[in-house]
Amino acid sequence: MSFIVVPVARALLGAVVSVSLGAPSLFGQQAQPLEFKSDTLKQGDIASGQTSLLGIRKRGMEVFATPFTKNVGYGDGPVNAADPTSPGGRPTLQNNSKFLRVNGLDAQTCMECHSIVSNLTVPFTFGLGGVGGSNANAMAKPTTIDVADTQHNGFAAFNGRFINPPFLFGSGGVELLAKEMTEDLQTLKARAMRQPGVTVPLVTKGVNFGTIQFVGGSLDTSGVRGVDPDLVVRPFGRKGQFANVRAFDVSAMQFHFGMQPVEAVGFGVDADGDGVVNEISEGDLSALSIFLTTMDRPRRTTESTAATNGEGRFHSLGCAACHMPALETRSPILTYSFPEVETDPTQNVYYSTDLRAARPGFQANGVGGIEVPLFSDLKRHDMGSGLAESTGSDLDRYFITARLWGVADTAPYLHDGRAHTLEEAILLHGGEAQPVRDAFAALTDSAQQELVAFLMTLRTPVAPAGDLMPPQPGDRRLGQLR
């Protein structure tokens, strides 16, 4: 196997530069095979501060956008007949030996699924870290797909997950909020343990996660709401399963590509039996997660009168109870830990970034932290049977409140992309949101349109990693962003 190190970086970064300078054509360059090379940036060089943040982010972009191939560990070894859904041995479609599509092995780069910055233009505005259309939905871990509808109920029985890719913009602010909320909840848990029999309310940043109590020598978590019983706030994944971007990335590498991170399988270990070891290094994952958490955040455009009225209705109807417009942090600094101790994110810190920097560009809140205008409470809610998944898990009806920042640009909506329009997305709310949904449905058409006009002021960033990747020429977005 031969690695072509320098041309990889040059081909990728060279391509970017040529776009930004308006150079004649990408195709005018000498074509080079693009092959991923792991561990070109060592964890030690990131931790020691030897590599600049820009250098780290560039490497992260490479990890995000260089196609993985069988030479570097794409895919798994022999099929695992005992568990065809496990990364580490899956069948492929029609013996094509590359893609399965229904259980991972569904793309070659992260970017393929996370690449639409806005779909309000024709053609789409493409860019790193954006959403995916329905074609990019992940279909995770089904063992039954009854397309023949043998139950004759109008839908194919399916016991996996069918999920639409969200964008990764502003994820640094989300991760910092979650870390601080986790710290608060752990402190409240410690308080409960010091005061046996006392019911302690679990409130952090204005979000109510129920109560906890220490009785008979053990913690009673039956009153905990919208967060796991370990009181770790996990904002990533539509179910809220991942505490930080890195944890998600580790799992995405294995699920989508069969690329095995050293930190998941061990150094020198060929866990998927494909003949390749050390497929993704610690440094690769650090660079990837630093790149993603420093992407620009979504912005708001200036509002029309209709949008201002709509914003009022967003509050008066009760949307803001879940879609909380902004949460604030105590610190502007996002720390990165490896390995991360989820219940104590202050341990094992190896790097940090200032979220007020040009990217991601969060605004200081005046009291030492930043404002994260995410339109979410980072809490899980029961959304009713209509939106429920069918995996058999207790969490089938539950989703973490979708962050509405950027929502103007990110159709299709809801976890599986079933809603083509914002009205549809709102009308499909059920469960805990049923009364608010009904109040929206009862509005006059024009009042509904005002609420939608407000949502249309919530835009994705124009150039999410603009210093690495310039805005696309097709981007015709107008309006003052703030």
Ligand code: HEC
């Ligand atoms: C086949 C399409 C696909 C590919 C390829 C893909 N993703 Fe995703 N990504 C998704 C979907 C779908 C979700 C939503 C997952 C969920 O809700 O559990 C997601 C969610 C995420 C999230 C959480 C975002 C949030 O706000 O909750 C991160 C981070 C992420 N992906 C990173 C990556 C990285 C890094 C790679 C490459 C290693 C990658 N993804 C490859 C489809 C994809």
Ligand code: HEC
């Ligand atoms: C009980 C909490 C709750 C309330 C109240 C609520 N929502 Fe939601 N909202 C959610 C959750 C959870 C999701 C994600 C559901 C899914 O993905 O299937 C969501 C999704 C959305 C989406 C789709 C976002 C996307 O990117 O896919 C929109 C738009 C939205 N809500 C708008 C509203 C509006 C407007 C109101 C008020 C009329 C409202 N919501 C009230 C919890 C709530």
